[in-house]
Amino acid sequence: MNRRTFWGFTLPSVGVMLVLMVFPLVTTLWFSLHRLKIEDIKDGGATWIGFDNYRELLGDEQFWAALRFTLVFVAVTVPLHMIIGLGVSLLLDKVTKGRAIYMAALLLPFIVTPVVGTVIYKDLFERGGLLFWLYEVITDTPFAVTAGNVKWLIIIQSVWHVMPFSMITFFAGLQTLPASRIEAAAIDGASYWRNLWHVVLPHLRVLLLFVALISIMDAYRVYDSVFVFAGDRFTEAHTLQVYNVEQVLDPNIGRLGKGYAIAVLNIVGIFVVLIPFLYKSYKDQIAERL
Amino acid sequence: MRFFKIFSRHTTLMILVVWSILPFAWAVQSSIKFTRDVAQREPVLWGYETTSSAYNKFWLDDDEINMYSVMWFIVAFVVAAAVIGLVGRWISRGGSTGVKQAVGTVILAITSIALVRVLLIWLRERDQFSLWESEGGLATTLGVVATIVFGILVPILFIVFSFIERESGWPYFSTVAVVLGIGLWWFPRVFEVEDNYWFFVNSIIVTVLTMLISISIGVLAGYALARYSGISGAVILIIALAFRALPRTAFVLPYYFAAQKLGILDTRLVIVMALVAVNQPFTIWMFRTFFMDVPKEMEEAAMMDGATRLEAFRKVIVPIMWPGIIATSLFTLLLAYNEYLFVRVLAPTNWTLPVAIVSLTAGESSRTLTEAAAASVSITLPIIIVIILFQKHLVKGLGAGAVKG
Numbered sequence: 001m002n003r004r005t006f007w008g009f010t011l012p013s014v015g016v017m018l019v020l021m022v023f024p025l026v027t028t029l030w031f032s033l034h035r036l037k038i039e040d041i042k043d044g045g046a047t048w049i050g051f052d053n054y055r056e057l058l059g060d061e062q063f064w065a066a067l068r069f070t071l072v073f074v075a076v077t078v079p080l081h082m083i084i085g086l087g088v089s090l091l092l093d094k095v096t097k098g099r100a101i102y103m104a105a106l107l108l109p110f111i112v113t114p115v116v117g118t119v120i121y122k123d124l125f126e127r128g129g130l131l132f133w134l135y136e137v138i139t140d141t142p143f144a145v146t147a148g149n150v151k152w153l154i155i156i157q158s159v160w161h162v163m164p165f166s167m168i169t170f171f172a173g174l175q176t177l178p179a180s181r182i183e184a185a186a187i188d189g190a191s192y193w194r195n196l197w198h199v200v201l202p203h204l205r206v207l208l209l210f211v212a213l214i215s216i217m218d219a220y221r222v223y224d225s226v227f228v229f230a231g232d233r234f235t236e237a238h239t240l241q242v243y244n245v246e247q248v249l250d251p252n253i254g255r256l257g258k259g260y261a262i263a264v265l266n267i268v269g270i271f272v273v274l275i276p277f278l279y280k281s282y283k284d285q286i287a288e289r290l
Numbered sequence: 291m292r293f294f295k296i297f298s299r300h301t302t303l304m305i306l307v308v309w310s311i312l313p314f315a316w317a318v319q320s321s322i323k324f325t326r327d328v329a330q331r332e333p334v335l336w337g338y339e340t341t342s343s344a345y346n347k348f349w350l351d352d353d354e355i356n357m358y359s360v361m362w363f364i365v366a367f368v369v370a371a372a373v374i375g376l377v378g379r380w381i382s383r384g385g386s387t388g389v390k391q392a393v394g395t396v397i398l399a400i401t402s403i404a405l406v407r408v409l410l411i412w413l414r415e416r417d418q419f420s421l422w423e424s425e426g427g428l429a430t431t432l433g434v435v436a437t438i439v440f441g442i443l444v445p446i447l448f449i450v451f452s453f454i455e456r457e458s459g460w461p462y463f464s465t466v467a468v469v470l471g472i473g474l475w476w477f478p479r480v481f482e483v484e485d486n487y488w489f490f491v492n493s494i495i496v497t498v499l500t501m502l503i504s505i506s507i508g509v510l511a512g513y514a515l516a517r518y519s520g521i522s523g524a525v526i527l528i529i530a531l532a533f534r535a536l537p538r539t540a541f542v543l544p545y546y547f548a549a550q551k552l553g554i555l556d557t558r559l560v561i562v563m564a565l566v567a568v569n570q571p572f573t574i575w576m577f578r579t580f581f582m583d584v585p586k587e588m589e590e591a592a593m594m595d596g597a598t599r600l601e602a603f604r605k606v607i608v609p610i611m612w613p614g615i616i617a618t619s620l621f622t623l624l625l626a627y628n629e630y631l632f633v634r635v636l637a638p639t640n641w642t643l644p645v646a647i648v649s650l651t652a653g654e655s656s657r658t659l660t661e662a663a664a665a666s667v668s669i670t671l672p673i674i675i676v677i678i679l680f681q682k683h684l685v686k687g688l689g690a691g692a693v694k695g
Contacts, residue, residue, distance in 0.1 A: 001514065001517040001518045001519075001599070003518075003520060005514070005599050006514050006517075006520065006522075008514075008517040009510045009511060009514030010510070010511040010514045010515065010526065011508065012507035012510065012511070012527060012567055013507045013508060013511035013573075013574055014511070016507065016566060016567055016570055017529075017530065017533065017567065017571070018572050020541075020545075020563060020564070020566075020567030021533050021541065021567055021568075022300060022540050024540070024544030024545065024548070025540065025544075026599055027547065027548075028540060028544055029542065031547070031650070038550075041547060041551060042549045042550065042551070058591035068508075072549050082298070088303075089304055091299055091302060091303055092303070095299055095303065100299075102303050102307060103681075104678065105307040105310055105311055106306060106307060106310050106680060107420060107677075107681070107684075107685075108310055108311055108631065108674070109310050109669075111624065111674060111677050112314065112628065112670050112674075113628040113630075113643075113669060113670060113673070114628055114644075114645060114664045115628075115630045115644045115647060115648050116644065116669050117668055119483060119647060119651050119662060120313040120314060120316065120317040120663070120666045121313045121646070121652075123313075123316070123317065123320070123659060123662065123663065124313055124316055125645055126313070128320070128659045129316065129659075130312070132314050138664065147343065160309070160310070165688070167502045167687060168685055168688045172685075172688065201388075201597075207484075207500055217534070217535045220537065221536075221539075223538065223539075224630045224644075227499060227630075227648075228648055228651075238344060238537065239539070240537075241537055241539050241631075244534065244539045245539060245542075245631065245634075245635065245691065248543060248546070248635075249634075249635065256546075256547060259539075259543050260543055260544075262539075263537070263539050263540045264540075266537050266539065266540060267536055267537070268637070270536065270575050271532075271535075272536055272539065274464075274532070274535050275421070276387075277675055278528055278531060278532055281527075281528060282524060282528045284323065284523055285519070285523075285524035285527055287523070289519045289520075289523075
């Protein structure tokens with residue numbers, strides 16, 4: 001394929017990305033250096049204030065709290081759902097009867113609209129919900145969502161939501177594992193766990209990395225479930241994204257400039273993690289072309 | 291010992307299944323419980339009612355109506371869609387392609403719209419908007435019953451067949467879409483609907499437009515990126531990957547700013563544009579992965595015969611790419627239908643369904659547990675039906691995207 005046809009084919013897509021992704025990023029960077037309120041957008045009332053937004057953020061206790069919870073959220077949910085997903089995919093691989101039904105049922109949390117998933121999950125813990133009732137029967141005290149446990153509820157809900165993704169991915173990977181390798185290991189008398197450690201996991205290495213990366217990206221930018229769960233009631237359980245949007249949309253605050261500054265810090269944060277990986281993919285791409 | 295192993299595996303899986311579907315199952319059963327006030331909510335495990343008043347409250351602005359009449363309306367339209375789709379398939383049978391199918395589809399669509407218009411005018415003249423609520427109309431009732439009786443066998447067979455022969459069954463999908471579209475258009479003229487109905491319509495419009503635009507520009511770029519060996523291809527791919535990682539807020543705030551400036555805030559257009567943009571990186575990567583599996587020789591043979599690159603692409607590559615296109619479309623559909631943040635920021639009043647349900651449950655609104663459950667079930671049901679029909683493609687797509695990383 002020559003250069004001209006290539007650009008002809010990619011132009012619509014690249015054009016969309018240039019106009020709707022590169023350009024917004026540039027404006028984000030530019031207006032993060034301005035004081036800009038929502039109500040001033042129409043008459044263009046942005047005043048240059050240099051790095052004041054950033055300085056203010058670094059002194060904002062709520063910002064640090066949001067950052068801490070986001071990091072905890074990533075650090076807990078990503079390994080947890082990957083371990084559960086791996087376990088389930090190994091089980092599914094062994095089971096032949098009813099596999100399709102199990103798969104369909106286990107896939108459900110992944111398909112259900114995230115906010116709806118959170119609402120119905122939350123209702124289990126509210127008066128009239130099944131788990132509320134169970135808790136009351138067992139401990140004789142009514143369950144209450146508090147600032148203490150809301151973070152854990154968010155984390156468990158998130159694991160419930162993303163687990164099917166890692167499960168399906170690992171399952172697809174297990175299907176490509178040649179049976180001869182497992183048989184060879186079995187003939188050598190390797191136990192199940194040794195086999196898992198020395199044959200299966202190395203085979204899944206690339207996939208584990210892939211899922212970890214995607215999940216880190218997605219967990220870092222979690223918004224829907226946290227917003228529905230914490231809302232205005234538990235501001236201490238806000239993640240960076242929720243904090244960011246609230247700084248802009250909350251009618252009492254409405255500071256677009258500050259919101260942009262948080263977004264810039266967010267982008268910097270995720271890129272620190274991603275740059276080695278992006279570099280490696282770039283090398284792979286180049287190697288593929290030589 | 292062996293039996294014990296199998297038994298324990300199944301038990302573990304079943305526990306996991308329960309964990310997965312528990313919230314949804316609970317929502318389904320609480321959506322048909324007696325409606326109670328927030329303050330009086332009690333953990334009762336019984337007390338169901340059969341009039342589904344919670345659904346009524348979410349969708350309709352008329353407390354008197356029985357939800358069964360709504361159900362009849364839906365059934366009638368699904369049956370009509372199935373019958374017309376069957377006729378469409380019958381017309382386009384025998385390997386006819388392209389123009390003939392398109393013409394057949396258009397003719398069918400026009401005919402069915404005309405039929406519905408005539409029916410509507412007839413109803414209006416009889417001064418009887420609500421067909422299903424009428425006390426007299428024996429003939430109407432008989433007509434409906436006959437349609438359903440004749441319809442029940444036909445659509446079941448029809449759905450089964452058309453999904454088996456999916457690749458050859460495309461005209462059917464467009465006609466069904468047209469008929470269901472008429473149903474959506476007619477519904478608020480028969481029943482008095484709540485705003486949520488219009489949010490549902492918004493959801494559908496946004497989802498379909500996002501899918502069409504995103505897939506059609508993504509498939510071209512994905513194909514070119516799989517075939518071109520220049521460095522710029524690699525650069526585009528890596529930049530797209532970086533965009534895939536960025537948080538949504540990095541885009542939604544500039545969009546909000548620009549939409550406010552241009553005065554297009556609160557329109558469906560701006561939501562579709564935003565969704566297409568954030569979906570593009572994922573789409574081109576996915577398509578590239580699929581196209582890498584298609585051997586180059588396929589289109590080269592066609593081009594030797596004098597076809598241009600675009601013709602070869604359309605006539606040779608696209609037909610064998612349907613599984614990949616369906617898989618990518620499904621992910622786009624999930625993204626667009628489920629989107630919350632963009633709609634919340636970019637559409638202060640002109641919502642889609644996810645925003646509607648959050649506003650229903652948030653704050654001190656007087657919602658009941660049953661109403662929220664009914665809303666949840668009705669929002670997720672369409673998407674669950676679509677995914678069940680195409681589950682194979684979704685699983686394959688997740689696997690394909692992953693295995694090559």
